[in-house]
Amino acid sequence: MDSDRSGVLTEVSVQEPKANPRGKAVAGAAPPPPVVISTKATTTSNPKGGWRRGFAIFDLVLRLCGIAVALAATAIMGTTQQTLPFFTQFFQFQAQYNDLPTFTFFVIANAIASGYLVLSLPFSIICIVRPHLRGLRILLIILDTLMIGLAMAAAASAATIADLAQNGNSNANWAPICQQFDDFCQSITEAVQSSFAVAVIFILLVVFSSLALRRN
């Protein structure tokens, strides 16, 4: 798996021709054996482990940031709630995340992203300790790639609804609701921004993990 050969040690052995002590050419003598210089490349420790470990440390830091941001997105969206100060006899105007299925999906997706990031921390630490483990890094790339899809889907769908709540759409006759539910809209905008940040963090994780696989 690990082929990061660095530190090439070159060994040169020279075999000299046999000297003729009398200093005369001897007729019929066999030609001297050729000088043979053999160059053997032997591998020792790896100088590329350094930047590879640097990538692995950066990977861990990104994951920690991702956990914080994903938890923030989940918490903001999950706890936001606004009740309007006026109500009718039968109805009280109230908004919270589970009024819209998109926001429910958003909370679930960001919770899954947070959980995945927490579970991936030990693997990231192993990649710091043993930066040459290609298989583990590729496993993380594949899982991170799936998480890009999940995080981006959650962020984009919630952004769509947030935009609709803010601006409405006159063609479809959907009225904006943020005039009334201003605090609610403020919270979901923050949550959506956090979720886009999570998706970007996953993209960065895949990009840097790929770059860490660049050389042998």
Added chain:
Amino acid sequence: MDSDRSGVLTEVSVQEPKANPRGKAVAGAAPPPPVVISTKATTTSNPKGGWRRGFAIFDLVLRLCGIAVALAATAIMGTTQQTLPFFTQFFQFQAQYNDLPTFTFFVIANAIASGYLVLSLPFSIICIVRPHLRGLRILLIILDTLMIGLAMAAAASAATIADLAQNGNSNANWAPICQQFDDFCQSITEAVQSSFAVAVIFILLVVFSSLALRRN
């Protein structure tokens, strides 16, 4: 770039001319044989080139499928239009993609994805011809990763609006519009499904490219 050559053994053999210790030219002596430096680089063949090339061919096939599906998504969404058979004195009920900014984004994003996939075909072919080019494969992984984000954002946001058009949302007081615009809704549902397929194709591209980097 290509560093998959393992075990390069360089052998240099030097044949020195016979020394004449007295420093005189010997009449009638044969001219000294020329110095011969032979450099042989033996490269061990890579038995893993086979499956690596297989991955590269699969990559090309996936890209071709992706072009077809992304173009289909763009075309379906871009051309769908429905005009209702009744109209008022001032207004005719008509629906097309640019009535909703989300669908405009959808068309642009899928067009970008199609264009990227077409432009990436030569690189994919180079990866088939030279399956050991790690740098090119990593470049494709990074660009494909960015495209996952774009394709998934387009698909998810359009799916959100399609769901809202189909079912509405009573909490936000957004009425469904698919009772009237049934053909339009049918088309956007197909376009959204195609776009999710494009996102899945990009995810598969990244997964298989990562697996192709597994071994040296």
